[in-house]
Amino acid sequence: MSKNEKMYDSPDSASSVGWIKAKVARLADEKNPFRLQSGRELFPVDVEYECYGKLSRKRDNVVLIGHALSGDAHAAGWDKNADASGRLWRKRKPGWWDSVIGPGKALDTNKYFIICSNYLGSCYGTTGPSSVNPATGQEYGISFPVVTVSDWTRLQKLLLDQLGIERIYAVIGGSLGGQQALEWALAYPDMVDNCVVLAAAARLSTQGVAFNAVGRYSIMNDPNFAAGDYYHASARPHNGLAAARMLAHITYLSDEGMIDKFGRRLQDKEKPDFGFGVEFAVESYLDYQGRSFVERFDANSYLYITRAMDYYDAAEQWGEGDLVKACGRTRARMLLVSFSSDWLYSPADTRKLALAFCRCNRPVSLVEVPSSFGHDAFLVEAETVGRLLKSFLAAGK
Amino acid sequence: MSKNEKMYDSPDSASSVGWIKAKVARLADEKNPFRLQSGRELFPVDVEYECYGKLSRKRDNVVLIGHALSGDAHAAGWDKNADASGRLWRKRKPGWWDSVIGPGKALDTNKYFIICSNYLGSCYGTTGPSSVNPATGQEYGISFPVVTVSDWTRLQKLLLDQLGIERIYAVIGGSLGGQQALEWALAYPDMVDNCVVLAAAARLSTQGVAFNAVGRYSIMNDPNFAAGDYYHASARPHNGLAAARMLAHITYLSDEGMIDKFGRRLQDKEKPDFGFGVEFAVESYLDYQGRSFVERFDANSYLYITRAMDYYDAAEQWGEGDLVKACGRTRARMLLVSFSSDWLYSPADTRKLALAFCRCNRPVSLVEVPSSFGHDAFLVEAETVGRLLKSFLAAGK
Numbered sequence: 168m169s170k171n172e173k174m175y176d177s178p179d180s181a182s183s184v185g186w187i188k189a190k191v192a193r194l195a196d197e198k199n200p201f202r203l204q205s206g207r208e209l210f211p212v213d214v215e216y217e218c219y220g221k222l223s224r225k226r227d228n229v230v231l232i233g234h235a236l237s238g239d240a241h242a243a244g245w246d247k248n249a250d251a252s253g254r255l256w257r258k259r260k261p262g263w264w265d266s267v268i269g270p271g272k273a274l275d276t277n278k279y280f281i282i283c284s285n286y287l288g289s290c291y292g293t294t295g296p297s298s299v300n301p302a303t304g305q306e307y308g309i310s311f312p313v314v315t316v317s318d319w320t321r322l323q324k325l326l327l328d329q330l331g332i333e334r335i336y337a338v339i340g341g342s343l344g345g346q347q348a349l350e351w352a353l354a355y356p357d358m359v360d361n362c363v364v365l366a367a368a369a370r371l372s373t374q375g376v377a378f379n380a381v382g383r384y385s386i387m388n389d390p391n392f393a394a395g396d397y398y399h400a401s402a403r404p405h406n407g408l409a410a411a412r413m414l415a416h417i418t419y420l421s422d423e424g425m426i427d428k429f430g431r432r433l434q435d436k437e438k439p440d441f442g443f444g445v446e447f448a449v450e451s452y453l454d455y456q457g458r459s460f461v462e463r464f465d466a467n468s469y470l471y472i473t474r475a476m477d478y479y480d481a482a483e484q485w486g487e488g489d490l491v492k493a494c495g496r497t498r499a500r501m502l503l504v505s506f507s508s509d510w511l512y513s514p515a516d517t518r519k520l521a522l523a524f525c526r527c528n529r530p531v532s533l534v535e536v537p538s539s540f541g542h543d544a545f546l547v548e549a550e551t552v553g554r555l556l557k558s559f560l561a562a563g564k
Numbered sequence: 565m566s567k568n569e570k571m572y573d574s575p576d577s578a579s580s581v582g583w584i585k586a587k588v589a590r591l592a593d594e595k596n597p598f599r600l601q602s603g604r605e606l607f608p609v610d611v612e613y614e615c616y617g618k619l620s621r622k623r624d625n626v627v628l629i630g631h632a633l634s635g636d637a638h639a640a641g642w643d644k645n646a647d648a649s650g651r652l653w654r655k656r657k658p659g660w661w662d663s664v665i666g667p668g669k670a671l672d673t674n675k676y677f678i679i680c681s682n683y684l685g686s687c688y689g690t691t692g693p694s695s696v697n698p699a700t701g702q703e704y705g706i707s708f709p710v711v712t713v714s715d716w717t718r719l720q721k722l723l724l725d726q727l728g729i730e731r732i733y734a735v736i737g738g739s740l741g742g743q744q745a746l747e748w749a750l751a752y753p754d755m756v757d758n759c760v761v762l763a764a765a766a767r768l769s770t771q772g773v774a775f776n777a778v779g780r781y782s783i784m785n786d787p788n789f790a791a792g793d794y795y796h797a798s799a800r801p802h803n804g805l806a807a808a809r810m811l812a813h814i815t816y817l818s819d820e821g822m823i824d825k826f827g828r829r830l831q832d833k834e835k836p837d838f839g840f841g842v843e844f845a846v847e848s849y850l851d852y853q854g855r856s857f858v859e860r861f862d863a864n865s866y867l868y869i870t871r872a873m874d875y876y877d878a879a880e881q882w883g884e885g886d887l888v889k890a891c892g893r894t895r896a897r898m899l900l901v902s903f904s905s906d907w908l909y910s911p912a913d914t915r916k917l918a919l920a921f922c923r924c925n926r927p928v929s930l931v932e933v934p935s936s937f938g939h940d941a942f943l944v945e946a947e948t949v950g951r952l953l954k955s956f957l958a959a960g961k
Contacts, residue, residue: 205838313838373822373846374814380847381810383840384854388803390787406785413778414811417771422907425770431877439875441602441710443780443867447874449770450777457781470840477844478836480828510819 175261182269183261184219184244184276189252191215191292194325201322207312211301214326215240215292216284219268220276222332229332230274230560231323232264232283233340233347236415236472237464239291242283243268243276254291256463266549273553274560279336286347287322288314288471296467297398309395314471316343316479320350324358334358337560338499341365341545342512343472346479349520352499353485361563362499363556366509366545368516369490369523370480375511378418379473382411386466395467408466409457416456421508421541425449481520490520495527502559504552506544507537532559572658579666580658581616581641581673586649588612588689591722598719604709608698611723612637612689613681616665617673619729626729627671627957628720629661629680630737630744633812633869634861636688639680640665640673651688653860663946670950671957676733683744684719685711685868693864694795706792711868713740713876717747721755731755734957735896738762738942739909740869743876746917749896750882758960759896760953763906763942765913766887766920767877772908775815776870779808783863792864805863806854813853818905818938822846878917887917892924899956901949903941904934929956 176183195201195212202208217240222228232242242264246257268274268281285293288311296311327335335358340348345367352362371379386392389407397403420428429449433439436446445451486493501524505517514535524531536551538544545552573580592598592609599605614637619625629639639661643654665671671678682690685708693708724732732755737745742764749759768776783789786804794800817825826846830836833843842848883890898921902914911932921928933948935941942949 207838309840313840370828372819373826373828373844374817374819376828376844377814377822377846377850380844380850381807381814384803384810384850385782385807387840388807389785406781410778410782410785410807413781417774417778420771422769422771422910425774429770431767431770431773441604441875443706443710443784443871447770447773447777449774453774453777453781474840478838513819 176265176269178245178261182271183265184269186247187217187219187241187244187262188247189215189217189240189292192326192329194322194329201318201325203312204315204317205313209294209312212287212294212322213292214284214287214294214322216282216326217241217243217262219243219281220279222280226332227334227336228279229327229335230279230281231335231338231351232268232281233338233344234263234283234286235342235344236476237460238263238344239289240283240285240293241291243281252292254463263546267553267556273557274339282326282330284323284326286314286319286472286475288468288475290465290468295465296395296471297465306396306398308398308467309470311467311471313474315475316346316350317354317484319347319475320354323351324355335360337361337363337563339363339365339556340367342367342542343476345512346476349481350479350484352497352501353481353493356496356498359499361502361560362497363502363504363559364517364520365504365552366506366512366542368512369482369493369520371476372511372513372516375418376477378414379477382414383470383473385410385414386469389466392466397466403461404466405461408461408464408469411469412460413453413457416453418511419542421510421539423508424539424541427539428452490523491526494520494523494529497524497529500559500564501529501531502534502555503531504534504536504545504555506540506542506548507535508539509542509544511542573662573666575642575658579668580662581666583644584614584616584638584641584659585644586612586614586637586689589723589726591719591726598715598722600709601712601714602710606691606709609684609691609719610689611681611684611691611719613679613723614638614640614659616640616678617676619677623729624731624733625675625677626724626732627676627678628724628732628735628748629665629678630735630741631660631680631683632739632741633873634857635660635741636686637680637682637690638688640678649689651860660943664950664953670954671736679723679727681720681723683711683716683869683872685865685872687862687865692862693792693868694862703793703795705795705864706867708864708868710871712872713743713747714751714881716744716872717751720748721752732757734758734760734960736760736762736953737764739764739939740873742909743873746878747876747881749894749898750878750890753893753895756896758899758957759894760899760901760956761914761917762901762949763903763909763939765909766879766917768873769908769910769913772815773874775811776874779811780867780870782807782811783866786863789863794863800858801863802858805858805861805866808866809857810850810854813850815908816939818907818936820905821936821938824936825849887920888923891917891920891926894921894926897956897961898926898928899952900928900930901942901952902930902932903937903939903945904932905936906939906941908939
């Protein structure tokens with residue numbers, strides 16, 4: 168997805184955090200179950216996380232990173248356990264935000280102690296629908312409780328407690344990770360000094376909720392979905408999940424970006440075949456995105472994480488529907504970054520969030536980055552985002 | 565879909581064309597097969613069409629209407645054959661453009677002789693994948709040849725030949741029907757006096773091609789699709805077709821329209837259920853659209869008609885890629901109408917088409933109608949569209 172896909176730091180490069188081994192923390196058990204926003208209780212809860220850099224003596228250099236829908240804890244460096252964990256695609260490239268995290272990079276690991284954890288409900292080491300329910304000895308499937316952004320934040324708080332961390336220098340995230348960052352500033356105002364929300368807003372748009380609904384419909388109506396109980400079946404709901412991903416990819420690009428990248432070019436042919444196979448280059452791209460995604464993501468997790476994305480609404484969560492009231496709770500310096508051609512979390516929606524911070528006299532900076540990369544820009548425009556992060560954090564309180 | 569859904573003219577109202585019986589014309593047979601743009605030949609070809617008003621003695625009052633993706637020949641009045649044809653949903657409301665067509669209406673049947681025909685490949689009386697292939701005695705399914713907008717135009721020309729019509733006072737269409745109208749002005753410049761293109765452009769955007777691809781993927785990967793051979797099976801690919809329709813409906817509305825109509829309102833509940841059923845009002849809407857569509861549309865036809873939509877490119881068709889060169893062929897007065905919040909056929913794309921007409925000194929008017937109804941606006945904003953049609957045609961040559 169990155170413009171710089173060919174320019175990876177090798178594990179032994181001076182600007183790479185090198186080989187990384189993810190850790191797992193048990194944050195809830197039978198005696199101390201985790202109480203979810205829905206009211207349900209869950210145990211055990213294991214959370215996979217990675218750390219880069221060193222925690223300072225004063226424990227005042229913590230940067231917490233939130234990942235996007237299909238992301239994971241592996242934000243930087245090279246995965247030492249790729250073989251053992253079965254996440255073989257990780258052997259091919261470094262963590263998803265390696266362009267920004269490392270020695271001397273925007274999120275400088277010589278300076279900051281960076282933590283990224285995988286969300287509850289995901290499929291990358293944290294407890295989720297593909298985990299075994301101790302009560303039944305079977306995978307949860309869709310008997311797993313619905314999770315929310317608030318649940319994730321409270322769980323990350325438990326992780327920090329376990330690590331003996333009481334203060335967050337900065338919480339940063341893009342897309343769904345941006346909602347996560349915002350929720351941190353709202354839920355634990357006295358813990359967060361600086362907060363960066365990239366390509367996100369106070370809530371997902373109606374259109375975004377609609378796209379997620381179609382994606383879930385495709386998954387849940389794939390006959391291999393089998394009411395979520397497919398872990399031991401000979402086939403998984405790959406077609407439904409691929410359709411959901413193809414659709415989502417359209418929302419990650421912009422119309423102008425798609426024209427630049429594909430236009431109406433035919434794929435490997437001069438004249439149309441007059442058929443229903445891959446004719447246009449954009450079809451080939453979507454086809455590839457769908458097919459590769461099913462190799463690395465669990466359909467049930469896709470349901471849970473999109474639902475969390477739907478539900479999140481900062482105004483409802485903290486201001487009884489009043490966004491200004493909600494924002495008034497925060498104490499962090501805020502940086503909001505939107506991207507001109509992003510239509511999943513549009514600049515207009517980010518602007519509304521910035522305005523709410525202004526109205527309650529909270530310190531907020533808003534940057535609208537011109538880009539044709541749509542929602543993906545928060546990852547693709549790594550250089551610009553890196554510069555913004557660096558200067559914002561350097562001036563931090 | 566119409567704002568005026570409750571305000572139908574009854575069949576005996578003075579402004580209704582009343583009860584209508586569709587006709588079917590055989591336009592190709594074994595001796596005279598229809599040669600398609602793809603090079604394949606097809607016979608027999610039957611086309612269902614409806615007429616409203618009276619053909620003048622001079623045969624100079626013909627208005628040809630193009631329908632949209634899921635439309636049909638039944639543009640106005642009430643279907644006399646709804647029971648016999650099995651198209652029972654037509655009993656509930658009049659033709660899809662009844663708000664505009666009728667005695668005294670914008671397309672005044674006291675004045676004009678209006679013809680609307682169903683496209684080749686559709687499922688409403690014209691030959692398509694659900695028709696029986698005489699060579700096999702079985703329904704074509706996806707052995708039906710791929711069809712194009714150009715094929716439709718040449719077929720409509722055969723229909724007019726059969727009706728003894730040599731001149732078209734106006735050809736008018738919205739969305740895919742707009743591409744149809746444009747193709748008429750290009751393919752038969754000396755036959756068309758006036759041409760109105762609503763909510764359309766010289767070609768579909770890359771994003772539009774991408775959405776169509778995902779819709780077809782959903783249909784073709786529904787196990788009940790059975791390679792298109794499902795007509796005698798116990799189940800049809802309803803889930804795939806519903807997913808395609810739900811997705812398409814998002815592209816027919818605008819983001820702002822969705823906020824106005826649904827916002828983030830929950831459906832019949834005060835608090836979320838924390839589940840994967842219908843939570844938000846917008847999910848309920850999509851669910852209904854999907855479920856009702858499968859009762860009235862054939863999944864194979866959806867493949868063919870979206871493919872025709874993908875392929876159409878006026879510049880490629882008539883100008884070797886040069887849109888100005890293509891437009892230079894036309895002789896008709898052109899009216900192009902776009903809708904401010906339409907993002908399937910955006911005002912910017914319609915503007916490009918208008919500019920091409922300007923550059924070759926062809927008479928063109930461009931109107932951008934402010935509307936929050938997105939692509940649907942071409943039907944919903946019936947009053948505005950009606951006024952535009954009326955004045956444009958009154959001043960016609």
